[in-house]
Amino acid sequence: MSHALNGKGIVRQETIDRIEQIAAEVGYRPSPIARGLQNSKLGLLALVIRPFHSLDTFLPEGVDYFLRTAGAASLAAMEHGYSMMLIDDPTKPGVPFSALAADAYIVTEPFENDPVLTMLSEQRIPFVCVGEDPARRGQFLAIEEHADTQTEMMLAHLSDAGANRIALVTGTDRNDWNLASQTAIVRWSESRNLRPLVMSVPEAEGERVGDAVMDEFFSGDPAEHPDAIYCLTGRHAAGVTAAALRRGLRIPQDLMVAAGSGSLQNQTSTPTVTTLDLKPEAIAQFAVEIAVKLAEGQRVKGPLVTPRATLNLRQSTAR
Amino acid sequence: MSHALNGKGIVRQETIDRIEQIAAEVGYRPSPIARGLQNSKLGLLALVIRPFHSLDTFLPEGVDYFLRTAGAASLAAMEHGYSMMLIDDPTKPGVPFSALAADAYIVTEPFENDPVLTMLSEQRIPFVCVGEDPARRGQFLAIEEHADTQTEMMLAHLSDAGANRIALVTGTDRNDWNLASQTAIVRWSESRNLRPLVMSVPEAEGERVGDAVMDEFFSGDPAEHPDAIYCLTGRHAAGVTAAALRRGLRIPQDLMVAAGSGSLQNQTSTPTVTTLDLKPEAIAQFAVEIAVKLAEGQRVKGPLVTPRATLNLRQSTAR
DNA sequence: CTGAAAGCGCTTACAG
DNA sequence: CTGAAAGCGCTTACAG
Numbered sequence: 315m316s317h318a319l320n321g322k323g324i325v326r327q328e329t330i331d332r333i334e335q336i337a338a339e340v341g342y343r344p345s346p347i348a349r350g351l352q353n354s355k356l357g358l359l360a361l362v363i364r365p366f367h368s369l370d371t372f373l374p375e376g377v378d379y380f381l382r383t384a385g386a387a388s389l390a391a392m393e394h395g396y397s398m399m400l401i402d403d404p405t406k407p408g409v410p411f412s413a414l415a416a417d418a419y420i421v422t423e424p425f426e427n428d429p430v431l432t433m434l435s436e437q438r439i440p441f442v443c444v445g446e447d448p449a450r451r452g453q454f455l456a457i458e459e460h461a462d463t464q465t466e467m468m469l470a471h472l473s474d475a476g477a478n479r480i481a482l483v484t485g486t487d488r489n490d491w492n493l494a495s496q497t498a499i500v501r502w503s504e505s506r507n508l509r510p511l512v513m514s515v516p517e518a519e520g521e522r523v524g525d526a527v528m529d530e531f532f533s534g535d536p537a538e539h540p541d542a543i544y545c546l547t548g549r550h551a552a553g554v555t556a557a558a559l560r561r562g563l564r565i566p567q568d569l570m571v572a573a574g575s576g577s578l579q580n581q582t583s584t585p586t587v588t589t590l591d592l593k594p595e596a597i598a599q600f601a602v603e604i605a606v607k608l609a610e611g612q613r614v615k616g617p618l619v620t621p622r623a624t625l626n627l628r629q630s631t632a633r
Numbered sequence: 634m635s636h637a638l639n640g641k642g643i644v645r646q647e648t649i650d651r652i653e654q655i656a657a658e659v660g661y662r663p664s665p666i667a668r669g670l671q672n673s674k675l676g677l678l679a680l681v682i683r684p685f686h687s688l689d690t691f692l693p694e695g696v697d698y699f700l701r702t703a704g705a706a707s708l709a710a711m712e713h714g715y716s717m718m719l720i721d722d723p724t725k726p727g728v729p730f731s732a733l734a735a736d737a738y739i740v741t742e743p744f745e746n747d748p749v750l751t752m753l754s755e756q757r758i759p760f761v762c763v764g765e766d767p768a769r770r771g772q773f774l775a776i777e778e779h780a781d782t783q784t785e786m787m788l789a790h791l792s793d794a795g796a797n798r799i800a801l802v803t804g805t806d807r808n809d810w811n812l813a814s815q816t817a818i819v820r821w822s823e824s825r826n827l828r829p830l831v832m833s834v835p836e837a838e839g840e841r842v843g844d845a846v847m848d849e850f851f852s853g854d855p856a857e858h859p860d861a862i863y864c865l866t867g868r869h870a871a872g873v874t875a876a877a878l879r880r881g882l883r884i885p886q887d888l889m890v891a892a893g894s895g896s897l898q899n900q901t902s903t904p905t906v907t908t909l910d911l912k913p914e915a916i917a918q919f920a921v922e923i924a925v926k927l928a929e930g931q932r933v934k935g936p937l938v939t940p941r942a943t944l945n946l947r948q949s950t951a952r
Numbered sequence: 953c954t955g956a957a958a959g960c961g962c963t964t965a966c967a968g
Numbered sequence: 969c970t971g972a973a974a975g976c977g978c979t980t981a982c983a984g
Binding site for chain 1: 660662664665666667668669670673674675676677679685697699700701703704707708711714715716717718719720721727728729730731732733734755756757758896897898900901902903
Binding site: 663664665666667668669670671 | 960961962963964
């Protein structure tokens with residue numbers, strides 16, 4: 315009898331003992347699935363890391379943001395009594411049952427008109443985004459990233475450090491981070507009557523984009539050459555730094571380089587590279603907190619504010 | 634009728650269409666839990682990263698091994714049509730149903746007499762270890778790590794590079810990696826009539842152990858001072874390198890330093906540090922393959938051989 | 953205090 | 969071709 319095992323009803327100790335013994339003997343183990351069936355909850359959260367789609371490898375070298383997110387989220391989930399599942403796209407045909415069985419979803423960096431958000435919202439599955447769907451701002455519960463403010467912060471720093479002409483290198487994924495950063499530099503440039511210098515290169519290309527970026531910005535009119543390049547990803551920044559050095563430019567004297575999201579790589583390279591610390595652990599913990607509330611049927615209202623990114627000043631921008 | 638929706642039986646197209654329409658209208662979504670109940674399978678794998686227990690933070694700086702493992706495992710699982718759950722200890726009281734609902738488990742670096750393995754095997758839940766339970770070798774299905782061979786490979790390299798007296802710094806977790814490495818250096822030292830120089834310091838201390846390690850090995854009889862220190866973790870190696878430098882030792886001339894598991898940190902530090910590449914991605918993929926077989930009821934027999942670790946030679950051991 | 957029954961939301965034989 | 973029934977393995981009221 316289940317009362318004995320789960321200690322719910324009032325059962326004689328003797329009976330409990332006897333039943334527990336037998337249970338142990340036959341190696342009885344209650345099916346977590348059958349249990350979950352009652353309240354249709356498994357105690358499962360899912361982290362959908364959308365940009366996995368665009369990364370050719372999971373190698374975290376220079377892209378530790380997502381792995382730090384995943385790790386912190388898993389740990390935070392456990393602390394709330396949930397498990398965390400890592401998936402990339404639950405809308406793909408042939409996904410396992412489990413990919414749809416989470417009590418709530420966290421979607422990091424959704425794409426423009428992301429089908430994952432569409433599916434989740436159509437099926438009334440609770441979810442929270444980290445970064446908005448750029449095409450549907452305000453439509454879904456989201457933790458705001460403030461990519462615009464972050465960009466402004468970095469531009470202000472570079473400007474203070476003596477840069478006059480700042481170029482931006484973003485990734486090609488159409489997510490909030492890439493798009494809002496672009497908007498921010500365009501606005502910033504135009505307010506100074508400058509033609510915005512922007513280039514988008516695939517995230518997955520990593521360090522390999524260095525020469526292409528240098529070619530793009532340093533081939534035309536010398537008056538238009540940047541004296542600072544802000545790359546959103548640490549790997550792009552590393553590639554640009556290396557390419558600039560190869561071309562005989564001194565960093566930071568001739569060219570400053572900074573990254574919007576760094577890894578240890580940027581802290582130990584020569585020169586070390588200025589980065590933003592996006593606080594992925596804090597964001598992940600916050601997202602888990604919200605997902606747990608959603609999973610438990612609570613209403614959560616925005617705006618959801620995260621800890622601000624901070625600037626890690628390093629040699630590459632220290633003139 | 635379910636036949637219409639899942640396309641199993643023979644149903645008129647017309648009926649299918651009608652039912653699908655209604656389903657869409659009412660926002661019907663089949664419960665993955667109820668579905669899973671039939672064959673008591675959810676398409677869920679679990680990765681139990683035991684050393685999480687000992688790490689004070691999930692920050693991957695210098696410990697990217699586990700995160701790389703987690704990432705690669707998640708991706709590999711998806712490719713096999715499974716989801717991957719990240720948990721640290723399913724034996725803890727109060728774990729969610731889901732933590733026990735996986736079809737198969739991968740346990741990385743189990744401890745000595747690890748209760749997780751005990752539970753899993755008692756409950757007849759299929760699992761595969763990465764690294765053996767040091768107290769129960771051969772008892773459970775395990776992917777062998779060859780920590781002993783790895784240690785020998787590193788010792789041979791250091792020896793070739795000119796080291797005469799090599800010290801080993803391990804973590805304090807009682808897992809295969811730490812223990813087998815210790816055994817290997819003891820054997821190696823004794824065969825040369827040398828007193829083994831071994832020290833164990835907590836994994837979680839990371840770079841902070843530098844001075845303690847230097848004190849330990851450089852305080853006594855100068856004849857016993859090592860001219861090479863092999864740290865199993867990259868963070869320990871980084872700490873030792875820094876401490877040695879601070880004391881005026883030149884690396885590698887006066888002291889060589891190497892790590893058994895490195896991260897990007899060791900590739901970009903000054904000097905760069907020689908490490909083993911343990912191939913976590915390959916191991917994770919292999920583990921997932923096995924877990925999938927187990928989940929599907931196939932028998933898997935050992936010995937399970939992994940790709941060999943390779944040596945990344947860097948400045949810290951280049952005399 | 954304890955057993956038998958109903959129900960969680962599906963799927964899969966089994967009648968009509 | 970389609971509907972009604974049984975069953976997956978539990979939990980939770982509900983009788984005895």
